[in-house]
Amino acid sequence: MNLLQAFVSEATTRQQRTAIIAANGERASYADLLSHSSRLAAAWRSKGIGAGDRVVLAMPLGIPLYASLIALWRLGAAIVFPEPALGLRGLRHAVATTKPKAFLSSGWFRSLHYAWPDLWPIRSISPDDEGVGPDRIDSVSADHPALISFTSGSTGKPKTIVRSHGFLARQNECVAELLRSEREETDLVAFPVFVLANLGLGLTSVLPNWNLRRHDAANPQRIAEHIAKYRVTRALIPPSICEKLAQGPSLDLRAIFTGGGPVFPDLLQRLSAKTAGADIVSVYGSTEAEPIAHQRMRDIGDADWRAMREGAGLLAGHPISGIDLKILNHEIIVTGHHVNKGYLDPEDDVTTKFSHDGEIWHLTGDAGRLDVSGRLWLLGRMDGRAGDLFPFGIETAARSWPNVAHAALVAIEGKPVLAIEGDSRSRDLWQKQADRFSEARVVVVKSMPLDRRHRSKIDYPALRKLLRAV
16 A cells, blocks of 8 residues: 555546645646656655655755655655754754654755754755656555654653554545535645645645744735635634634635634634634644544534533534544543554653553543533643643633633642733733632733644643743
């Protein structure tokens, strides 16, 4: 097998359809990706890159990146994808952890091979390489490594995850269940895994025109112009970009899929006001298991909205088919064919994996509950508990209070503190509201620290450090 089989099938029948539109307007058809990746694979094969070889990829987001991914998988090579949010530190960690055979780079990343001694022994290859050879895709086993990536490190040191061809193919199938459409969609895609799924569905992916390391600094007007220029019909974006769209002009979109961080009800409502009629879907998952559950906004009932305002947590929806989900001592645990069963370093498995009834289960670190309808409600991180309170109950409720932009619950010296970013003149009102839930003390912060990856989650360790200094 090879996970490229779905892509090749679509590319063969849709050769002239646009596969990818880059931020600068450059286009690649399915035929272009087929031929370009074939020439790259031939060149790299002649340089000794083959099945099982690890290749670190350091390239800006663009068409050459995806052509390179396809070329390496043609060879059966394992792609090492550093965590972009960690910058050069993430690249150093990737090289040290995986000990790759080759370094694939373009743009300013090429200078690293000369400036950084750790890369000197590693073979250098380029997306500008050209070769001639048979248009072939090597067959590999289902458990053959395809992609090595890393967790964000927001809850500890980054963990190294190896995804096989079979694993990625199954993950793409799960994502495809969400994305499949009878229409010829053109999707604005901020998640690389969704681009890969789109390539297997014969859809067009438009790449972002903002800095992916600073989603929160994106310009909503420019994004709206990007959407209009390329006639985007759907957006696959993190909550931080949804927040930007909610601040910008009205948009003509059929659907929005968002995840990578909590999607709070106030954001859903503000986004819906700017995209009247759009099918807005919140997707819950993690690096180790993507997706886990999803919830369409149109299926949220009045009682659900009220429950979220009153501290019930954040509705994530029904678990997807193909995944088993349980609640163990408040924690969400999952298993299934597209759930990671172990990290590259077995020591990382100790706190996140366990065996039960012949299956390896992944402990997500997220607290949750299942309602009588089998829907999942998120309660926040297990280690974010403050006394008897889980974060998302009061945080989701607080975002419905007047003049609140962000809210986060933390424990300071064993006592619950509710940090709120917003108009400080409302602090007394916020404290009265908070008293209904707990003894949490309300503290106003000027700016809430956010995660490095999608800028969509609260950086709780940074917030605790900030509050202790107050």
